[in-house]
Amino acid sequence: ELKVEQNPLFLSMQEGKNYTIYCNYSTTSDRLYWYRQDPGKSLESLFVLLSNGAVKQEGRLMASLDTKARLSTLHITAAVHDLSATYFCVLGSNFGNEKLTFGTGTRLTIIP
């Protein structure tokens, strides 16, 4: 069974600090996504990572992928309040369809 595990599940951090969310997955996949969800809202696509060593950055967020270690990270630099949300690591399917498997999510709270 495909498993996607994120840690931490909850994260409170002060504005201006850096932190990393980790995502481990149990089987190979040729793509990994990061999504963001604000409370009571839908999911917003942040990044799609397609190959080993892929790194993508958008503003204060940077995502990376190590397919050999089956690990993806989402790094937050100099956090600001607007980044408070739940972040999901999501694995695509290898079986010719597009069933997404979601991680547990990391609820990030940025404290002023």
Place this chain on the structure above:
Amino acid sequence: KAGVTQTPRYLIKTRGQQVTLSCSPISGHRSVSWYQQTPGQGLQFLFEYFSETQRNKGNFPGRFSGRQFSNSRSEMNVSTLELGDSALYLCASSLRPRGETQYFGPGTRLLVL
């Protein structure tokens, strides 16, 4: 370009009833997937449709069904509702079934009493 739309946004039903949720994908997108989000189980895959064909189904009972129309719009139906079906139901669309980022709609929040 309009995003994914879902109707209704909120719904209250009682046990034993049935419900139909609707999803209109982004214009030009032909693949539609459905997900259930609950506090206990997180986000779980329900179905995927492409060209009016169900290509994949998650581990949900037969009470959950869906279909896709020729204009790519999709509906999902839940019959004989149970309390545990209370959830946020999210629809996502993409250009093609595989290798494309899925764009999510705002969801339908279903409460079963």
